[in-house]
Amino acid sequence: MVDRACRIGAKVLGYPVLGEDADLPGLIQRHAVQGLVAAIGDNARRAEMVERIRNLCPGMPFPAVIHPHACIGAGTVIGAGTVVMAGAVIGPDCRIGEFCLINHLASLDHDSVMEGFSSLAPRVATGGNCRIGAYAALGIGAVLRHGIQVGEHAVLGGGALALDPVEAYAVSYGVPAKKIRERKLGDSYL
Numbered sequence: 238m239v240d241r242a243c244r245i246g247a248k249v250l251g252y253p254v255l256g257e258d259a260d261l262p263g264l265i266q267r268h269a270v271q272g273l274v275a276a277i278g279d280n281a282r283r284a285e286m287v288e289r290i291r292n293l294c295p296g297m298p299f300p301a302v303i304h305p306h307a308c309i310g311a312g313t314v315i316g317a318g319t320v321v322m323a324g325a326v327i328g329p330d331c332r333i334g335e336f337c338l339i340n341h342l343a344s345l346d347h348d349s350v351m352e353g354f355s356s357l358a359p360r361v362a363t364g365g366n367c368r369i370g371a372y373a374a375l376g377i378g379a380v381l382r383h384g385i386q387v388g389e390h391a392v393l394g395g396g397a398l399a400l401d402p403v404e405a406y407a408v409s410y411g412v413p414a415k416k417i418r419e420r421k422l423g424d425s426y427l
Contacts, residue, residue: 261293272300275318275336280354280372281423287318287336310347328365370405374426392426
């Protein structure tokens with residue numbers, strides 16, 4: 238594990254910290270690394286780290302990482318660098334962009350689209366034919382009715398029920414979900 242916030246040798250979730258991002262080129266060579274995962278929950282911070290890694294280590298692949306206890310429907314396409322966690326269910330014919338995060342027990346129903354760097358928190362559930370814009374974040378237990386679109390960089394709060402489209406750059410929550418305020422590009426939502 239590489240982490241700027243921890244000292245070398247410290248353990249995070251049982252994994253030893255080997256260095257920071259600037260150490261990656263040497264660590265890749267020393268440990269014969271074949272691919273990297275950007276395991277950062279915040280979509281904007283994940284994008285920043287991916288860009289930094291690409292600059293430090295040109296050509297290093299970012300494989301999609303899918304937990305063996307996830308269920309992926311036929312015809313689904315998952316982009317590079319995407320992480321699908323245990324218990325996630327992705328219906329058939331979904332299109333998931335690069336560097337998305339589909340958390341524990343989240344469900345993306347049939348024919349839905351997640352654009353790059355978007356995320357589903359634990360227990361998010363969507364109906365079919367939903368579209369989740371780039372960098373959008375759906376909070377713990379949020380629910381989308383069939384066919385709902387969530388705009389880019391939008392945040393749908395935990396437990397929210399979206400019965401209508403969620404505007405780009407909006408923070409929405411409640412049952413039913415209502416727009417509460419605008420957000421700026423790169424605002425943290427965690």
